[in-house]
Amino acid sequence: MNERRWAERLAIPLGFVLTVAVLAVVFYYPVWSVFSQAVWSDGGPTLAPLLDVLTDPFYTGVAHYLFTDPLAVPGGIATWLQAGMPAVELGLFGFTAYQALLSTVASVALGLPGAYLLARYEFTGRETLRSLTILPFVLPSIMVAVGFVAMFGSQGFLNDVLGLLGLGSIEILYTLEIIVLAHAFYNAPLVTRLVAAAWESVDVRRVETARAMGASRMRAFRDVVLPELLPSLLTAALLTFIFTFMSFPIVLALGGLRLATVEVWIFARVQSLALAEAATLATIETVLSLLLLYVYLRYEDRQSSASSGGTPLARRPFLVGWNTLTDLRRIGLLTYGVVALAVFVGPLLSLVVESVTGPNGAFTTAYYEFLLSRQTATASGTTRPLPAIINSLVFGVGTLLLAMPMGIVVAVVATRDLPGSRLAEAVLTAPLAVSGVVLGIGLLQTLVFGTVLFGHRFTVLGPVAIVLAHAIAAYPFVTRNVAPALGSLDDRLVDAARSLGATRTRVMLDVELPLIGAAVTAGAAFAFAISVGEFDSTVLLASNVDSYTMPVALERYIGNRSLGPSLGPATAMATVLLAITAASFVVIDRMGGRWDL
Known part of the structure; x- marks a missing residue:
């Protein structure tokens, strides 16, 4: 019995430590590996990569003079005004x-x-x-x-x-x-x-x-x-x-x-x-x-x-x-x-409409039949439609398994009036401020390509990296739904349970979470919808056709810039994706989900 109570007492602190550890490995380390390439070279700090970009007119246009010849900028502006403000690069x-x-x-x-x-x-x-x-x-x-x-x-x-x-x-x-x-x-x-x-x-x-x-x-x-x-x-x-x-x-x-x-x-x-x-x-x-x-x-x-x-x-x-x-x-x-x-x-x-309209304008289900096939090649390349649909659903479930406990733990930290809780919340919700492309590059370099530790190279498979990226993108939305609901609960309920001998973890499991079940469900719907529709990091981490998701397949289908035969499979798959996200929206709306930053 004592062992069980100790386990319950340590559950929340341990969950917090594990959440921080996951973020350190899956978010902060990969993102830092990206940023370090811009400010660190040959074992020391450097500004050379940044200056190469900032002084290149292709990247900064006429503003490159701010870095190459800043003293000439006032005169250049005066000349530009005298010339009638012509178009600039x-x-x-x-x-x-x-x-x-x-x-x-x-x-x-x-x-x-x-x-x-x-x-x-x-x-x-x-x-x-x-x-x-x-x-x-x-x-x-x-x-x-x-x-x-x-x-x-x-x-x-x-x-x-x-x-x-x-x-x-x-x-x-x-x-x-x-x-x-x-x-x-x-x-x-x-x-x-x-x-x-x-x-x-x-x-x-x-x-x-x-x-x-x-x-x-x-x-x-x-x-x-x-x-x-x-x-x-x-x-x-x-x-x-x-x-x-x-x-x-x-x-x-x-x-x-x-x-x-x-x-x-x-x-x-x-x-x-x-x-x-x-x-x-x-x-x-x-x-x-x-x-x-x-x-x-x-x-x-x-x-x-x-x-x-x-x-x-x-x-x-x-x-x-x-x-x-x-x-x-x-x-x-x-x-x-x-x-x-x-x-x-x-x-x-x-x-x-396009998903059920054939080339001659007649009604057709051919594009949906195509999605159920297991072809090894399509008119748009080698993207197989059914595995892409299955991958999206499997990755969505995997995201839920990781994002839900992370989001709930962060919500618990955010609603506790403890020293440093605001700082902890800011650190734990930092993924909201970093784009999926940046995270995708970092995960590609550190986890997919591998990191050498103690003389061994540790790598993860592309699908695993995709689930990790999706969880990092999704768990802040779980927190945003759960935290306000936790904060609105009557403190007397918690105090009563604690006075009867319940541990803080037992109170959360038996009292708080059942009372905020709607918010938890809305957070889960958000996490699943975000995973199913995530594209930014996925397109970088989906290394082969076996790890493509529906959004990546859609980009491949319309990548030929034409409205030829490839649009039919694209609209059919997009309609399937619309149905899944619409179902998520219904759950979020019925459960009163929060969407704001």
Whole structure:
């Protein structure tokens, strides 16, 4: 009996130690191995790899003068202004920031009307629409890219409709415009959700006071409502910029090397075995993203501390009341609804339709039959569809087995008011700030290629490395779902159990976890969905066709840049992936899952 109690007492500390050990081996060591190549060479520190990148116009464009000839920069700017500000070479980092800026503007423009609709109107299906804003955190990026190919391709769903109407076709696939639109698909719901929440929390008494003092509706909105919305809008814009700056699958699938961002070029350098150059680029990108994330977190803390409660603005029925201004608002919102359907529903609907449409336009199940076959070769290469589906499901289960205990342990640490708990939480959730490409490179170099210890080379198989990478990406989402639920439990329940002689571990197993079962289930659904849809690290670690997953197979199927026979298998597999992630979304939504950073 004493041995059992000692085991229960040590369970949580031991779980914490094991979690830290796993992170040290699977995350911190691989990531450090990537960064060290940029700052360490021949047994000593060096800045040469970083300077080689920063002084190369291909990477930094006109900004390379900041590092090669900084004294000439003021005169160069004056000359540029006198010449009428002609176009300048942005370089790889400049283009990455440029497309992220355009994507942020598009996401805000597409998300704000939705925020207004959700915050100010009551209508049937409002809660369902609000729930759907969680989808970007569940849908795999590469699957969405297939949907955009199916909809906007030269023989895609949109051009088929335009042909039936006698209109000319449009060609926007593999352009900057389609990348920006795809990014808006992902990030506009984030803008909608954050701004709508802020809009709903505006104190109606402040608005009524402004109106009572003679302010018009527009003046009250400008002076009272808008200042309340700006913090959430800036937060959403900054998050969107960070996400799109580090975007990988969408740019790879819809832009390729011709419109490469930093992440895509890192992937290309790894494929060319230029690992040192890839590591240097990854280091610079990670530093920039961490700086942006730091700005976001500081701003969010300031916003949270400044927030105050109040009576929220009342929502009005969408179809009640008729006057010119109301009619114009309704027409505008209905027009927005049509645009939103085309952007958000169109790609997903297109991939489902294309998956059951044959070359002659007739209904077919041939593409799904293809997925069930065990061919050794396909029209798109050597990717075997059924093993890719099975691998995704198996890797998802493996991820659950590792990510769930890690996420729960971190949640327990985060909810305990102990010295250093905040620092421990930051260290344990650091994977949120590092891209999957960087982690994939690190795992490839340290675990797959092997690490020499005590004269022996220790290696892991590609599938094992994939599960480890997926678990590292997934467990913070388990923590984000479990920690708030643990923190909201009544402390008296825990105290009562402890006073009856239960150990801290027994209390957690018998009292706390059963009470937060919904949050644990939502965290598990998040972890499984993230694993099934993860692409960034998987595409680097899937060394052969036997370890391909559905997202990697999708990229292979559409990699030939055509809408030929390969699109059928791609849309069929994407539809299967959509069904799996949709099921995960239903679980998350029903269980009240948390999705925020």
